Amino acid sequence: MNKEQLKAQLKQQIIESLNLIGVKPEDIKDDTILFGEELGLDSIDSLELIVLLERKYGIKINDPKEGRKVLIDINTMADFIEQNSSKQN
Amino acid sequence: MLYIHSTSCISAQHTFDDVNFDVLNPVVENKLVAVEPNSNQIPNAVLRRMGKAVRMGIKAALSIVNNQSELKGIIIGTANGGMEDCIKFLNQIIDYDEGTLTPTNFVQSTANNIAAQIGLFTSNKNYNITHVHRGLAFENAVIDAMMLVKEHPNSTFLLGGVDEISTYNYTISLLDGLYKNEEGKNNDLYETETAGSVAGEGAAMFLVNGKKQNAQATLKAIQTIHTTDEITVEANLKDFLATHLADGEKLDLFLSGENGDSRLSKYTKITEKIADITTLRYKHLTGEFPTASALSLWFACNFIETQKVPTNMVKSGSIPTEINTILIYNNYTGIQHSFMLVSR
Amino acid sequence: MNKIAQNKINLERIFITGIGIITSLGESPDENRIALKQGKCGITDLELVQTRYAGKIPFGEIKINTETLKNQLKATESGVTRTSLLALHAFEQAINDAKLSVREITSSETAFINASTVGGMCLTDELYKDANNLSIKSSYLSSYDFGSVAIYLQQRYQIRGIVNSINTACSSSANAIMYGARLIKNGYAKRVIVGGTDSIAKFTLNGFNSLMILSPEICTPFDNNRKGLNLGEGAAYLVLEAEETCKSKHVYAELTGFANTNDAFHPSSLSIEGDGPFLAMKNTLDVANLTPSKIDFINAHGTGTENNDEVESRAMLRLFEKVPSFASTKSNIGHTLGASGAIEAVYSVLNIMHQEIYPNLGFENPIESTKLTPVLSYSKKEISHVLSNSFGFGGNCSSLLFSKI
Numbered sequence: 001m002n003k004e005q006l007k008a009q010l011k012q013q014i015i016e017s018l019n020l021i022g023v024k025p026e027d028i029k030d031d032t033i034l035f036g037e038e039l040g041l042d043s044i045d046s047l048e049l050i051v052l053l054e055r056k057y058g059i060k061i062n063d064p065k066e067g068r069k070v071l072i073d074i075n076t077m078a079d080f081i082e083q084n085s086s087k088q089n
Numbered sequence: 090m091l092y093i094h095s096t097s098c099i100s101a102q103h104t105f106d107d108v109n110f111d112v113l114n115p116v117v118e119n120k121l122v123a124v125e126p127n128s129n130q131i132p133n134a135v136l137r138r139m140g141k142a143v144r145m146g147i148k149a150a151l152s153i154v155n156n157q158s159e160l161k162g163i164i165i166g167t168a169n170g171g172m173e174d175c176i177k178f179l180n181q182i183i184d185y186d187e188g189t190l191t192p193t194n195f196v197q198s199t200a201n202n203i204a205a206q207i208g209l210f211t212s213n214k215n216y217n218i219t220h221v222h223r224g225l226a227f228e229n230a231v232i233d234a235m236m237l238v239k240e241h242p243n244s245t246f247l248l249g250g251v252d253e254i255s256t257y258n259y260t261i262s263l264l265d266g267l268y269k270n271e272e273g274k275n276n277d278l279y280e281t282e283t284a285g286s287v288a289g290e291g292a293a294m295f296l297v298n299g300k301k302q303n304a305q306a307t308l309k310a311i312q313t314i315h316t317t318d319e320i321t322v323e324a325n326l327k328d329f330l331a332t333h334l335a336d337g338e339k340l341d342l343f344l345s346g347e348n349g350d351s352r353l354s355k356y357t358k359i360t361e362k363i364a365d366i367t368t369l370r371y372k373h374l375t376g377e378f379p380t381a382s383a384l385s386l387w388f389a390c391n392f393i394e395t396q397k398v399p400t401n402m403v404k405s406g407s408i409p410t411e412i413n414t415i416l417i418y419n420n421y422t423g424i425q426h427s428f429m430l431v432s433r
Numbered sequence: 434m435n436k437i438a439q440n441k442i443n444l445e446r447i448f449i450t451g452i453g454i455i456t457s458l459g460e461s462p463d464e465n466r467i468a469l470k471q472g473k474c475g476i477t478d479l480e481l482v483q484t485r486y487a488g489k490i491p492f493g494e495i496k497i498n499t500e501t502l503k504n505q506l507k508a509t510e511s512g513v514t515r516t517s518l519l520a521l522h523a524f525e526q527a528i529n530d531a532k533l534s535v536r537e538i539t540s541s542e543t544a545f546i547n548a549s550t551v552g553g554m555c556l557t558d559e560l561y562k563d564a565n566n567l568s569i570k571s572s573y574l575s576s577y578d579f580g581s582v583a584i585y586l587q588q589r590y591q592i593r594g595i596v597n598s599i600n601t602a603c604s605s606s607a608n609a610i611m612y613g614a615r616l617i618k619n620g621y622a623k624r625v626i627v628g629g630t631d632s633i634a635k636f637t638l639n640g641f642n643s644l645m646i647l648s649p650e651i652c653t654p655f656d657n658n659r660k661g662l663n664l665g666e667g668a669a670y671l672v673l674e675a676e677e678t679c680k681s682k683h684v685y686a687e688l689t690g691f692a693n694t695n696d697a698f699h700p701s702s703l704s705i706e707g708d709g710p711f712l713a714m715k716n717t718l719d720v721a722n723l724t725p726s727k728i729d730f731i732n733a734h735g736t737g738t739e740n741n742d743e744v745e746s747r748a749m750l751r752l753f754e755k756v757p758s759f760a761s762t763k764s765n766i767g768h769t770l771g772a773s774g775a776i777e778a779v780y781s782v783l784n785i786m787h788q789e790i791y792p793n794l795g796f797e798n799p800i801e802s803t804k805l806t807p808v809l810s811y812s813k814k815e816i817s818h819v820l821s822n823s824f825g826f827g828g829n830c831s832s833l834l835f836s837k838i
Contacts, residue, residue, distance in 0.1 A: 216695075
């Protein structure tokens with residue numbers, strides 16, 4: 001999977017796991033701040049996304065503070081997944 | 090004494106917005122599932138995490154608190170709160186063998202979530218309480234509201250009762266014998282001679298205060314009893330009426346919590362005899378659930394306001410020309426009983 | 434047969450005439466007091482609860498297994514859960530301590546208000562099987578809900594006054610105490626038995642774990658490097674009586690203030706300004722008609738989470754010109770959720786009875802932004818007024834005020 005595909009997949013997964021009613025993948029730009037005004041996500045969502053990374057990508061984050069650094073936008077999430085997946089390979 | 094100023098009700102019937110008792114929604118698979126109104130008052134960002142109990146609670150609440158200046162308190166009765174989320178989280182624990190779990194279901198499963206979400210949505214920083222005493226959860230909320238109104242005579246409070254049918258809770262209650270094993274229908278609910286009732290859910294909300302002016306109805310008194318003995322229920326009801334009916338005041342209607350469970354008919358029979366007046370029942374419309382009595386209070390307020398009674402609710406007697414005083418009796422599984430006296 | 438309330442609000446004083454408690458520190462008020470004085474910690478590896486976290490995360494577990502509790506308490510009825518057994522133990526102690534007769538307990542003027550957030554869900558695996566209809570039905574079908582504990586005790590003791598169950602998450606039993614006191618003040622009861630109970634459940638431990646707020650080590654309330662909370666279990670009940678009904682009785686303390694407020698900020702965390710905690714404390718002082726300077730000691734909620742301890746500190750700094758001595762007992766017994774308000778009410782009563790304060794364990798450095806240091810060692814102290822805080826999910830904040838007679 002190339003990075004664009006990964007980002008598209010991430011958007012879909014985020015919408016599903018956070019049950020973002022009425023939000024379409026195209027509404028989330030690669031640099032939309034996830035915890036900003038637009039999406040209105042909060043600390044519980046960040047924990048949900050940490051679980052998503054573990055369940056879908058096999059990457060475990062133990063410290064929510066570390067999570068916050070990764071979960072800035074789609075770009076940072078995709079970078080993080082790529083780096084850590086490559087480590088696993 | 091509680092003056093009820095505004096009410097709302099979400100149930101399996103048409104009780105929200107355009108109240109219509111002529112169209113009857115049927116029992117399906119022994120459940121009377123509440124009709125959830127569409128609401129554009131609540132943004133999707135807020136709705137997305139809520140289970141049905143919370144959605145019903147907040148929709149019913151917002152429909153009456155919107156134009157209300159600050160409420161002095163939010164008092165909710167719910168036996169099971171966020172049961173559906175509770176069991177979803179439980180399933181996660183087992184399915185993922187206590188691994189990394191998503192927290193949303195856990196946070197949503199706390200019983201006080203309904204009251205908390207109403208408080209959050211209306212930015213209300215005052216008293217916020219959740220009574221969860223099974224079949225007397227709403228009644229204890231009423232007692233709380235009565236005390237609050239006495240303590241703060243100039244303030245208005247939101248009082249409500251909410252419970253949902255969750256797939257899993259339905260299973261537990263079915264195994265426990267609360268629902269009929271055979272398929273039930275609205276109209277013959279009371280004719281069957283079998284144990285169990287049909288499952289129900291709903292939310293009823295009331296704005297209450299100590300001001301008589303423009304009140305829709307008055308909740309004059311309430312009493313709760315824990316017993317399985319119908320003679321104790323009888324004695325308590327006699328005492329309750331003797332204490333709370335004013336000289337010369339008489340009952341116009343008896344709203345009974347009869348639910349088609351043959352094991353409980355002894356209680357409804359004896360209370361009916363004491364009330365000795367036109368008897369109405371409502372659980373073929375709402376189904377049975379621990380806070381169904383909140384809906385019975387809504388029905389009573391509706392009858393007093395409209396001075397009308399739907400004929401399909403009448404069990405015996407004739408509809409009075411004037412409705413001033415209503416006695417409500419409810420019991421849950423035969424161990425928790427309550428009386429409420431509602432008047433104009 | 435709850436008697437009708439009188440028309441005016443009763444300004445009756447509310448006296449505490451009996452206490453009962455069980456925690457990982459001990460099975461009675463005395464055992465708890467001795468352990469608190471010695472700075473003992475009851476937080477250990479799990480031995481009784483079956484979970485994959487046993488041995489990995491510490492808990493304030495009571496090391497008496499459920500069967501033994503049943504035998505000790507002669508609770509042979511079917512469907513009785515650990516949560517109910519802990520309740521029964523502490524309830525029995527409280528009513529014996531207050532020397533309530535059978536006639537008094539079964540009087541229509543005696544109410545019972547219970548709090549629990551776990552209820553029968555301590556049987557997480559049984560609940561899973563019953564809910565999914567996976568095997569023969571268990572004997573716990575009517576024991577899972579929150580009301581089951583109060584209904585069990587009501588039936589066992591034939592209580593005829595108002596009986597209620599409250600669940601507002603971690604402030605539940607503080608609210609049960611408040612509701613009970615208001616029943617007396619409003620003339621619905623002459624005496625009330627109030628408190629709460631919770632046992633360690635696979636359900637709650639996984640829940641708090643999913644929020645990443647369980648500390649892997651013994652918790653350190655108000656410490657700058659705190660890593661979260663430990664769960665505990667326990668139960669505590671108090672007998673509250675109207676002044677007129679307990680004239681000849683020994684009275685431990687008076688409940689002089691109480692308030693509940695809502696932070697209205699977030700479902701599982703407190704606002705940084707701490708409006709809810711601030712208002713709960715402030716309104717409690719208003720009910721008692723006391724100025725902040727009169728408070729001698731605060732039994733803080735102090736769970737050891739990053740959010741709670743900082744916000745609670747801020748709220749104390751907002752209300753008090755000079756923050757009084759304060760401490761959290763969460764590093765002694767863990768967070769007992771719905772029971773914590775009642776357990777800490779008993780601890781507050783002990784503070785007053787014995788004119789002493791107990792150390793806040795595990796503290797090393799103050800939180801940078803608030804710089805408050807809790808009580809670090811046992812000492813005798815003149816105490817007239819103790820404020821006890823309990824804050825829960827949904828922004829539910831309660832404070833209680835206990836005063837020396």
